[in-house]
């Protein structure tokens with residue numbers, strides 16, 4: 001459902017910092033009692049004041065809250081989030097250099113948390129995409145429809161994986177079951193060699209048999225009432241609107257792909273939604289979302305500034321097409 005301009009809450013800008021120690025643990029602070037979301041763990045930071053830049057707000061807040069001097073930062077991501085009657089834009093920076101030892105200057109509890117354990121801490125909804133960005137790949141490689149020249153397909157996939165991609169969707173929509181099983185056997189082995197996570201498009205039975213993840217079409221997504229695979233196997237879906245995003249979140253999917261952001265050569269009939277509409281939908285849910293549609297591996301920074309986990313695509317990710 002779309003909000004009218006009258007009931008859209010004022011968007012409160014918030015700046016927060018990701019501080020890591022020498023062993024890669026991340027600093028979380030616990031919200032003290034008497035504030036909203038009391039008891040939740042969050043990245044240290046606070047509201048950006050009028051006429052203040054997010055970086056300046058971060059410096060001020062981290063001095064007040066932790067007693068440290070922030071010396072250098074890098075943008076990580078910016079998450080728009082509507083939650084109840086509140087709307088925030090959470091600008092998150094990696095704090096790459098600081099002076100002093102963080103202390104809870106406002107009696108708040110602090111915890112240095114190993115990256116892999118961040119999801120064990122209850123955090124506000126806006127922080128969930130940030131945690132995903134700290135833990136999971138920023139690229140989602142979707143294969144073009146494989147031709148019968150399997151050797152060439154696997155050589156190109158090998159080359160793509162050698163560039164560092166770690167999340168792959170095998171999209172073979174026109175293949176019969178028997179040859180698809182043979183192709184999947186080889187694809188599984190290749191992904192294992194590169195330590196990449198594989199998801200197969202649309203085929204629940206094969207995902208189950210081959211112990212790989214599953215990527216649902218938007219139609220399959222809307223027909224489901226429960227997450228279709230064991231929790232250890234990832235399930236993702238293609239989404240084009242808010243209803244689909246909300247359903248994916250309700251089912252507990254690991255991530256989704258939302259687009260098309262821009263016009264694409266592969267789907268010329270699909271009207272692009274643009275970043276503004278993309279971001280408005282992003283604000284209504286908190287699961288990780290890859291942006292897709294006329295985007296390439298180099299668009300991660302832009303995508304992250306709109307609240308995306310990163311970028312998904314076929315053409316720009318595939319050696320002979322990109």
Ligand SMILES: Nc1nc2c([nH]c(=O)n2[C@@H]2O[C@H](COP(=O)(O)OP(=O)(O)OP(=O)(O)O)[C@@H](O)[C@H]2O)c(=O)[nH]1
Pocket residue numbers: 014015016035036037042043044045046047088090124125126127
């Ligand atoms: N610092 C920080 N704030 C966050 C995070 N995630 C998130 O949703 N927020 C929200 O962003 C706002 C941060 O402002 P704040 O820390 O200055 O809030 P506050 O309690 O002092 O203000 P308030 O008492 O007026 O609500 C809060 O509404 C908080 O719930 C996060 O990771 N770090």
